[in-house]
Amino acid sequence: MLDISDLHVSVDGTEVLHDINLHIGQGETHVLMGPNGSGKSTLLKAIMGFGSYTITSGSIIFKGEDITHMPIHERAHLGMGMMFQHPPAISGLKLGKLLTATSHMDEGVIEALAQSVNMEQFLARDINVGFSGGEMKRSEVLQLKVQQPDYLMLDEPESGVDLENMNLMGKEIAALLEKDIHIINRRRSGLIITHTGYILDYLEADQGHVMISGRIRCHGNAREILRVVKEKGYGECLRCKPR
Amino acid sequence: MEHLSQEDQERLAQTGLEVGMQNRCGSFFQIDQDVVQTTCGAEGIEMLPIKIALEKYDWMRDYYWNAVPADADKYTKYVAKQETPQGLVVIAHPGVKVAMPLQACLFLREEAVQHVHNIFIAREDSEIHIISGCASSWQKERGAHIGVTEIYVGKGARVTSTMIHNWGEGISVFPRSATIVEEEGTFLSNYVCMQPVNRVVMYPTARLVGKNAVARFSSIVVATPGSFLDLGSRTILAAEQTSTELISRAITTGGTVISRGHILGEKENTRGHIECKGLILKDGTIHAIPEIEGTLTGTELSHEAAVGKIARHEIEYLMARGLSEDEATATIIRGFLDVKISGLPEVLQRQIDDAIDKAESGF
Numbered sequence: 221m222l223d224i225s226d227l228h229v230s231v232d233g234t235e236v237l238h239d240i241n242l243h244i245g246q247g248e249t250h251v252l253m254g255p256n257g258s259g260k261s262t263l264l265k266a267i268m269g270f271g272s273y274t275i276t277s278g279s280i281i282f283k284g285e286d287i288t289h290m291p292i293h294e295r296a297h298l299g300m301g302m303m304f305q306h307p308p309a310i311s312g313l314k315l316g317k318l319l320t321a322t323s324h325m326d327e328g329v330i331e332a333l334a335q336s337v338n339m340e341q342f343l344a345r346d347i348n349v350g351f352s353g354g355e356m357k358r359s360e361v362l363q364l365k366v367q368q369p370d371y372l373m374l375d376e377p378e379s380g381v382d383l384e385n386m387n388l389m390g391k392e393i394a395a396l397l398e399k400d401i402h403i404i405n406r407r408r409s410g411l412i413i414t415h416t417g418y419i420l421d422y423l424e425a426d427q428g429h430v431m432i433s434g435r436i437r438c439h440g441n442a443r444e445i446l447r448v449v450k451e452k453g454y455g456e457c458l459r460c461k462p463r
Numbered sequence: 464m465e466h467l468s469q470e471d472q473e474r475l476a477q478t479g480l481e482v483g484m485q486n487r488c489g490s491f492f493q494i495d496q497d498v499v500q501t502t503c504g505a506e507g508i509e510m511l512p513i514k515i516a517l518e519k520y521d522w523m524r525d526y527y528w529n530a531v532p533a534d535a536d537k538y539t540k541y542v543a544k545q546e547t548p549q550g551l552v553v554i555a556h557p558g559v560k561v562a563m564p565l566q567a568c569l570f571l572r573e574e575a576v577q578h579v580h581n582i583f584i585a586r587e588d589s590e591i592h593i594i595s596g597c598a599s600s601w602q603k604e605r606g607a608h609i610g611v612t613e614i615y616v617g618k619g620a621r622v623t624s625t626m627i628h629n630w631g632e633g634i635s636v637f638p639r640s641a642t643i644v645e646e647e648g649t650f651l652s653n654y655v656c657m658q659p660v661n662r663v664v665m666y667p668t669a670r671l672v673g674k675n676a677v678a679r680f681s682s683i684v685v686a687t688p689g690s691f692l693d694l695g696s697r698t699i700l701a702a703e704q705t706s707t708e709l710i711s712r713a714i715t716t717g718g719t720v721i722s723r724g725h726i727l728g729e730k731e732n733t734r735g736h737i738e739c740k741g742l743i744l745k746d747g748t749i750h751a752i753p754e755i756e757g758t759l760t761g762t763e764l765s766h767e768a769a770v771g772k773i774a775r776h777e778i779e780y781l782m783a784r785g786l787s788e789d790e791a792t793a794t795i796i797r798g799f800l801d802v803k804i805s806g807l808p809e810v811l812q813r814q815i816d817d818a819i820d821k822a823e824s825g826f
């Protein structure tokens with residue numbers, strides 16, 4: 221699904237990501253951990269193609285196509301989707317309007333989808349304007365439910381979400397990743413950034429990675445990595461050799 | 464109206480004029496200096512050419528050049544010195560409420576200068592919605608329109624005045640309007656100008672003279688290259704517990720917008736807010752000048768103003784959902800202009816939305 225080789229990314233002339241290599245196969249879900257400011261969100265945004273993240277070398281191959289320099293919306297059309305850690309508030313633009321504009325779905329269908337994540341009351345509101353942390357996350361999940369991407373990137377889906385809503389979000393994300401389908405037949409893949417690992421209560425991850433100072437240091441079983449980090453902190457990961 | 468060319472009929476339709484009068488309770492139509500139509504189907508509402516109104520009612524003199532002083536500036540003086548005043552008088556009799564708007568259409572075809580003097584009087588507890596469409600002929604290259612409008616909102620009455628402009632690149636427009644709002648009265652003023660024009664200069668004022676009176680001004684404008692829009696609105700909170708809101712959305716694609724606002728709070732328990740947002744799509748000027756002036760402790764006034772371009776990360780957010788850069792930009796602009804005016808009948812809101820939609824293809 222996704223193949224990243226020797227990727228270097230700069231922001232404002234400063235290299236933030238160094239020599240990233242990552243392979244995510246079809247049907248697989250990977251988890252990305254790492255301390256604050258290590259470059260996790262930067263990697264997701266570089267994969268999505270945001271303008272301020274300059275790829276200075278390396279390549280991103282998605283579904284067999286080189287997308288390293290492809291415009292964002294074409295990546296979306298190819299089946300890439302993302303849940304933002306800090307989505308922008310856009311005053312005047314109604315959530316419902318955006319969903320209609322991006323999907324050309326019937327209003328009724330959109331309403332039903334909104335209901336499934338308790339967001340029906342938000343369709344008439346300006347997107348993310350005054351949304352609480354949890355509401356923002358639900359709005360992101362709703363947008364992804366409308367978009368139905370084959371490859372899903374989630375930037376801290378748990379942060380700011382209460383226990384009850386976490387249950388809802390966890391199930392919805394598992395469904396988006398086709399976790400109900402056996403891995404052999406599953407088409408969808410995911411890359412999830414998490415600090416807490418709560419999301420792993422709702423879905424299995426096939427692999428975990430740890431990013432430290434712009435490099436992916438460790439690869440391995442996601443739960444295993446989580447346990448080590450919980451016990452010994454990220455320092456332990458510095459002993460891993462980047463591959 | 465059928466005498467007009469197809470092109471001109473279309474230009475008028477863009478200002479919200481309903482030639483077939485669907486969804487309209489009355490209609491006034493002036494071409495240059497000739498009143499060609501005055502019809503009104505609503506009971507308790509009178510629509511008269513101003514000349515006839517002045518002859519018919521002695522008391523009209525009390526409203527004539529009262530809210531707007533005749534010697535206010537050279538434009539009002541120009542209108543005042545005309546031998547035969549032209550324009551529209553609307554009188555809503557006490558308690559008469561009409562949800563359906565009445566339309567006043569002012570069309571500049573051949574003459575160099577069109578002058579108009581309108582008076583809208585809403586008596587106690589009445590309610591009227593007036594939509595003024597102003598346009599010039601597609602063949603008209605140069606010209607000026609000077610329009611004086613005096614609005615009197617009586618006790619408990621409610622007046623909505625919506626003005627949609629569709630002038631040409633060589634036309635200069637000088638509306639001079641003022642409103643007096645009495646106790647419990649509500650005045651809503653909406654202005655939309657999405658098409659090229661040479662110059663529009665106006666600064667309508669509302670004087671809230673009775674307790675609990677409310678005034679809300681909203682304007683949505685686009686300045687195309689060569690357009691100069693000097694727009695403002697002013698509310699004087701001259702009675703206790705009055706409140707006002709001045710909201711403007713301005714876009715420039717190369718022209719100039721001066722967006723003024725002034726609230727004067729001079730009585731106890733008064734509130735006012737100015738919200739002024741500007742979007743620079745192509746190099747041009749948006750100059751926001753919000754002024755709030757309070758003269759005692761019991762007034763609470765605030766303003767927020769912002770001018771800038773569309774944030775890149777907002778465009779990219781929508782692109783990540785699959786919209787192209789152009790689609791994302793248009794979607795954000797549409798949202799920016801989407802000022803929902805509370806208390807506005809649906810027909811009028813739709814009219815405003817239509818005017819915006821039509822212009823949107825140009826962004």
Ligand SMILES: Nc1ncnc2c1ncn2[C@@H]1O[C@H](COP(=O)(O)OP(=O)(O)OP(=O)(O)O)[C@@H](O)[C@H]1O
Nearest residue numbers: 231232236254255256257258259260261262263272
């Ligand atoms: N637009 C930007 N301008 C300047 N610096 C940036 C920008 N974006 C990211 N950075 C810097 O790059 C580094 C990595 O940031 P990033 O947001 O990717 O971290 P993160 O791993 O997602 O952290 P967190 O866990 O706190 O979300 C940080 O030092 C950040 O300040």
Ligand SMILES: [Mg+2]
Nearest residue numbers: 260261262305
């Ligand atoms: Mg982050």
